[in-house]
Amino acid sequence: MADKKNENEKQMEEVNDLRISRTEKAEYNMDFSKIRDCVVYDAMGNKIRFGDIYKNQKTLIFFVRHFLDFIAKDYVEDLGAIPVEYLQEANVRLVVIGPAPYKFISDFKKETGYQYTLYCDPERELYQKLGLKYKVESVSLNASRHIKQNVLMGMIRNTWKIMRVQEWEGDIKQQGGTFILGPDEQMHYHHVDNNPVDHAPINEVLQAAGVQPVSFPRDPRVQEL
Template sequence: MATIDRGATPSEGLTSVDMYVPAPEPSTPHIDYEIIAKMPVWDSNGIMIPLDHLYRNQKVIIVFIRNFLCYTAKEYVEDLAKIPPNYLWDANVRLVVIGCSEWKYIKAFKNETGFPYELYVDQEKNIFSALKLKNHSSVQGSIHSPHVKSSIFGGLIKSTWRAMLHGDYHGDIKQLGGQLIVGPGPQEHFFHIDNNMMDHTPINRLLAVAGVDQVSYEKHARVIQL
């Protein structure tokens, strides 16, 4: 089971609605860091690096997402992009997103989301499989990501439209993601496996566990916007 760092300090200007208090996750499959350490990820130039290079010397928030054309993944990453760089710098924490697409689509996704931090892909989904991240496309569940602004209907229209523009789905349309906070080294602080497309860990909870100041997110109305 993941151990939780409760050392985060609430940020100024955040209401009780905005704040997330770290709480233990239910038991999750044991992560064998010896196995995943040398599994490769690719950057936007097609350069391959071992996974442990991301967390070897520093604590890192790693967010595993669905295919790049999924509206839930896109809107979650758009809110990750709003984390001020100095928040991460002051806490000495890295933020990394890993998708299950091909590396050639990374730059387009970063441009679409405005994501300024590190983004890699696990092209063969070996890491996704090793972490036992689930593979089904259900949107059912009692938890709805606070970072997904679109309705299911509107989101599916967006994803379909973007797929038509790009010509494919840029990844496995059934693959779900998860969130991991680890480092320095194989020191695990938090691990969550998404149970459905909407089951993202709230970003402020990730920040609280990692000891990073939290962000005040505006409450957006759900809209259909292609």
């Protein structure tokens, strides 16, 4: 009986450890001295100092994958669906940063319907200094609440655009991440993506920033009338 009790206790400890591993984020040390003077680019090719983005206001900063990735497109499409009044009420800014050349910013915004701020880090300097992962990994699309396309249609659209543009719009191995920074050098939230579908649930990020939730096609929420 004692052996059986010990075995049950061990199993419960393993379950608890699993729960903790799924809910707790790995420790992350933000070194602002390494990133504040890094440069990103706007659609006109103007250089923007990264530290100026979050200097005066709490800012949601989403680092996404390359612009040909249909998973990233679906995710940014949902970011674009966040009502501007929700952000204004919470005094929060929204910024997306991609690893593509800045000349692709305008087309990517048109394709996704995203109208907030979008910058590019084509040399991936920030991606590297923030410790965002660089690898390729097969994934299941069911792991994300923000992917609306199936694999076949997504790959067909990707292939068609590659043939049309004949140029990559970012490094396919580069993964993304999400941070809530500012004002000044404060970090309120972080999420480092392990793979293409491991992006932070948008409503989780909004909640961390004090922004009311949004109802998405695969993450419906009850809206107050």
